Amino acid sequence: MQTFNNATAGDIVLAMADRIVENRAYLSEIDGKIGDGDHGVNMAKGFGMASERLKGKNLSLAASLDTLGTILMTEIGGSMGPLYGVMFTEFAEKLEGVEAIDSATYSRMLHAGLEGIQAIGSAKLGDKTLLDTLIPAIEAFDATDAASKSFAEALDALVAAAEAGRDSTLNLVAKIGRASRLGERSLGVLDAGATSCAIILKELSLGARSRLQ
Numbered sequence: 001m002q003t004f005n006n007a008t009a010g011d012i013v014l015a016m017a018d019r020i021v022e023n024r025a026y027l028s029e030i031d032g033k034i035g036d037g038d039h040g041v042n043m044a045k046g047f048g049m050a051s052e053r054l055k056g057k058n059l060s061l062a063a064s065l066d067t068l069g070t071i072l073m074t075e076i077g078g079s080m081g082p083l084y085g086v087m088f089t090e091f092a093e094k095l096e097g098v099e100a101i102d103s104a105t106y107s108r109m110l111h112a113g114l115e116g117i118q119a120i121g122s123a124k125l126g127d128k129t130l131l132d133t134l135i136p137a138i139e140a141f142d143a144t145d146a147a148s149k150s151f152a153e154a155l156d157a158l159v160a161a162a163e164a165g166r167d168s169t170l171n172l173v174a175k176i177g178r179a180s181r182l183g184e185r186s187l188g189v190l191d192a193g194a195t196s197c198a199i200i201l202k203e204l205s206l207g208a209r210s211r212l213q
Helices: 011-022 024-034 039-054 061-075 080-095 103-120 131-146 151-171 178-186 192-210
Strands: none
Touching (some): 011 039, 103 131, 103 151
């Protein structure tokens, strides 16, 4: 059975932060078309702060995710800080005390993050939000795992579904947040949250995949 070591995987969060910071302008540009235009700035600020605090600490994946989640919840503005903050702290809680992370643990982690987001927000699948990335990604991971495929194959399926989910928001009308005021005019634009969520899930899953033993 494929697993990866929690204690040595904290650097995944640093790689995730690098990707978000790299995409700061792109995320804000997308957000500016139908939202406040500050998604990239806020996300880069929070992930950048987490990166500074984590560098050189050699923390576990659980501890690193907890640090990131706490910063996003308490220190950045916008609507996404609390949502991602809860997601990452829920991820961390499910990994806490687990030495070798297997596909079942990874699935529990993903579900806990989703449930955390759903507990504080009212969005559903199809509302043009990060859930349009997250829900299909989790479903693809679970379906691949249930088909007795490897952990690596389930991670690949997750990434592919996350990117397809992100792209699906082009053809959705926003139902939540500032973009919802635009109605049909929100068509034809990617959702910034769905886009950042795809970046996060890809980096997390590639990091896990490269560490599988």
